[in-house]
Amino acid sequence: xxxxxxxxxxxxxxxxxxxxxxxxxxxxxxxxxxxxxxxxxxxxxxxxxxxxxxxxxxxxxxxxxxxxxxxxxxxxxxxxxxxxxxxxxxxxxxxxxxxxxxxxxxxxxxxxxxxxxxxxxxxxxxxxxxxxxxxxxxxxxxxxxxxxxxxxxxxxxxxxxxxxxxxxxxxxxxxxxxxxxxxxxxxxxxxxxxxxxxxxxxxxxxxxxxxxxxxxxxxxxxxxxxxxxxxxxxxxxxxxxxxxxxxxxxxxxxxxx
Amino acid sequence: xxxxxxxxxxxxxxxxxxxxxxxxxxxxxxxxxxxxxxxxxxxxxxxxxxxxxxxxxxxxxxxxxxxxxxxxxxxxxxxxxxxxxxxxxxxxxxxxxxxxxxxxxxxxxxxxxxxxxxxxxxxxxxxxxxxxxxxxxxxxxxxxxxxxxxxxxxxxxxxxxxxxxxxxxxxxxxxxxxxxxxxxxxxxxxxxxxxxxxxxxxxxxxxxxxxxxxxxxxxxxx
Numbered sequence: 001x002x003x004x005x006x007x008x009x010x011x012x013x014x015x016x017x018x019x020x021x022x023x024x025x026x027x028x029x030x031x032x033x034x035x036x037x038x039x040x041x042x043x044x045x046x047x048x049x050x051x052x053x054x055x056x057x058x059x060x061x062x063x064x065x066x067x068x069x070x071x072x073x074x075x076x077x078x079x080x081x082x083x084x085x086x087x088x089x090x091x092x093x094x095x096x097x098x099x100x101x102x103x104x105x106x107x108x109x110x111x112x113x114x115x116x117x118x119x120x121x122x123x124x125x126x127x128x129x130x131x132x133x134x135x136x137x138x139x140x141x142x143x144x145x146x147x148x149x150x151x152x153x154x155x156x157x158x159x160x161x162x163x164x165x166x167x168x169x170x171x172x173x174x175x176x177x178x179x180x181x182x183x184x185x186x187x188x189x190x191x192x193x194x195x196x197x198x199x200x201x202x203x204x205x206x207x208x209x210x211x212x213x214x215x216x217x218x219x220x221x222x223x224x225x226x227x228x229x230x231x232x233x234x235x236x237x238x239x240x241x242x243x244x245x246x247x248x249x250x251x252x253x254x255x256x257x
Numbered sequence: 258x259x260x261x262x263x264x265x266x267x268x269x270x271x272x273x274x275x276x277x278x279x280x281x282x283x284x285x286x287x288x289x290x291x292x293x294x295x296x297x298x299x300x301x302x303x304x305x306x307x308x309x310x311x312x313x314x315x316x317x318x319x320x321x322x323x324x325x326x327x328x329x330x331x332x333x334x335x336x337x338x339x340x341x342x343x344x345x346x347x348x349x350x351x352x353x354x355x356x357x358x359x360x361x362x363x364x365x366x367x368x369x370x371x372x373x374x375x376x377x378x379x380x381x382x383x384x385x386x387x388x389x390x391x392x393x394x395x396x397x398x399x400x401x402x403x404x405x406x407x408x409x410x411x412x413x414x415x416x417x418x419x420x421x422x423x424x425x426x427x428x429x430x431x432x433x434x435x436x437x438x439x440x441x442x443x444x445x446x447x448x449x450x451x452x453x454x455x456x457x458x459x460x461x462x463x464x465x466x467x468x469x470x471x472x473x474x475x476x477x478x479x
Contacts, residue, residue, distance in 0.1 A: 078472075126429070133426040140422050144413035153476050154409045158423060161405055161469055165426075 005084055007224045018217040025210035032203035040200045052110045054201055057185075058208035060103035060128065064169055066096030066212065067131060070138065071163045074156035084220070086152035087227075089159065090142050091219035095212055097135035104128060115179055123172035124180035127165060134162040148227075261346040262354040269358030272331075279327065284366040287320045291374050302379040309378030310388065310439035317367050317392060317435075318428050321399040322421055324363040325407040328355065333411050333477065342478050348471040352408075356400050356467070364396030380443065387442040394455040395435045401459075401466035402427050408473035431458060 036054035043050035073089035076082045107125070108118045119125065138155050145151035173182040184193045185201070193201070273280045294312050298304055332338035341351050368389050375384040406424040413419070434451045441448030 130426045130429055133422065137419075137423045137426065140415065140419050141409060141413075144410070144415040144419055146414065150412070150476065150479070153479070154413075154473060157405070157469055157473050157476070158409055161402075161427065 005082055007084065007228075010084055011221060011224065014217040014221055018214050021210045021217075022214045025207055025214060028203055028207045028210065032200060032207050035200035036204055040197055041194075043197075046114060049110065049113055052106050053197075054204045056103060056106040056110060057201060058205045059099045059106060061205060062208045062212055063096060063100035063103050063128065063131060064166055065209070066092050066099065067134070067159075067162075067166060069216075070096065070159050071166075074159040077152065077156045078160075086149070086156065087223045088216075088220055089156065090139070090152065091223055092212075092216055093135055093139050093142070095215055095219070097132060097139070099208070099212075100128060100132040100135060104132065120179050122179045123176040124169065127169045127172050130165055131169060134159075134165060138162070258346060258350055261344070262350045262357070265341070265351045265354030266358040266361075269355055270361060273358065273362040280362045281366070283320045283324045283363050284370050286323060287316055287367055287370060288374065290316050290319070291377065295377070305379040306381070306443075309375065309380045310384070310443065311436045313371060313374055313378065313388065314391075314395075314432055314435045314439075317364075317371075317396060318399065318425065318432060320367055321363055321396060321403055322424060322428075323417070324359070325403040325420060325424070326417060328359050328404060328407045329411055329474070330407075338411075338474070339478055342474055348474060349467040352404060352467045352470045352474070353463075356397075356404050356470075359404070360397050360400040364392070364400055367396060368392045383442055384439060387439050387448065391435050391438045391448075391452060391455060394452060394459055395431045398431050398455070398459045398462045399428060401462040401470075402431075404470045405466055405473060408470045408477065411474070411477040431455065434458070 032054070037051055040051070040054075042048045069092050070089045073085040073092070077085035077089065104125075111120070112118050138159055141158050142151045142155035145154070173180055185198065291312065294308070295305060298308070329338055332341070342348060344351070371388045371392050372385045375388050380388070403424050406420050406427075409423065410420050434454045438448035438451035438455060441451060
């Protein structure tokens with residue numbers, strides 16, 4: 001892990017990984033879509049409307065998964081002062097917020113014909129809405145300081161506090177009587193969903209995860225490049241401010257590599 | 258260590274007492290904002306009784322939120338917070354002292370005003386004791402969670418709106434159980450369980466929140 005603290009080394013690794021995840025995603029996406037939307041049987045009760053599940057469930061899983069990623073990066077950033085972890089958390093946050101939004105919207109679109117309402121204030125929906133606001137709060141706090149490191153650490157603490165929402169989301173369908181159906185895939189006694197539906201769902205989950213990894217790696221690289229530009233500018237203006245007399249002093253080591 | 262905690266709490270209380278206008282403004286906001294609701298939704302008693310508990314709780318959340326800024330900001334600007342951070346006493350305890358003083362000058366005032374507000378919102382007589390009890394259990398949690406947000410925001414260039422974004426999502430569980438406790442008693446369903454949950458949340462916040470707040474304060478001087 002500490003080897004990755006060197007941004008150049010991370011960049012080399014990321015450059016080797018993201019084309020593959022992107023290619024795998026582009027390969028699996030048509031497979032998953034056709035399987036989910038054409039091949040898989042319609043639900044015996046809900047008909048074809050249930051097919052929105054193949055987008056809704058992967059998006060919702062990704063929403064919680066990305067927050068878990070942020071929590072892990074927050075721990076790494078706070079405990080080991082790992083410079084890459086802060087960048088990684090901040091880069092993941094907009095992606096997570098976007099997928100939380102997708103999960104909420106697809107759920108609402110499905111809920112209108114099935115439940116007869118766009119939205120109900122049950123525990124699952126409310127806790128996911130809270131997750132969405134936690135993402136926004138994390139991003140806002142991260143960017144609220146002139147010193148990016150200060151913002152990164154503060155946001156990391158907030159991310160840890162917000163982690164209490166994750167188990168609430170997971171178990172909300174068991175602790176409360178919710179309109180949202182209980183878990184049907186990740187269960188101790190095996191999935192209760194029909195295998196003809198489970199497999200395309202798992203393919204779609206893989207597609208979403210691969211998309212996240214690709215975009216995340218690119219976002220981290222963008223942020224690292226941005227930081228590098230800032231350091232270069234700062235160094236250049238420092239050099240220009242200095243009078244031309246004397247030999248050029250060695251440039252200060254850049255933390256952003 | 259307990260003496261240090263009490264010393265911090267007493268100091269903050271003394272400051273609060275000597276600036277009564279600043280201290281009371283939260284409670285005044287609470288009562289004033291509440292009086293807008295009968296004007297806004299119509300003053301028929303059955304509507305007010307139905308929404309009363311919820312409105313009072315939401316306004317309590319806002320009142321605490323508004324008072325969070327003065328929790329650390331003044332000390333941060335005049336440098337006394339830095340001395341607290343540097344002191345050999347555990348910062349978590351000093352934070353607890355500041356939270357105690359903050360609650361006594363914000364949450365407790367809301368508790369004291371709440372029976373009056375219950376009458377204004379045409380709540381039944383039972384609310385006169387249920388509402389304060391629920392608020393006594395709930396508002397310290399609001400202070401403790403809010404302290405984390407207040408500490409995190411020190412030195413930032415954003416204001417109360419960002420603080421609301423950080424803190425309000427974490428306040429939602431208190432709101433949910435606070436309102437359902439009061440409504441449970443008013444509808445005759447009993448709200449004992451919800452009161453116990455409020456108490457449990459207070460215990461958890463009491464045990465964990467000072468660590469997060471202290472970490473955030475150390476960060477502000479890192």
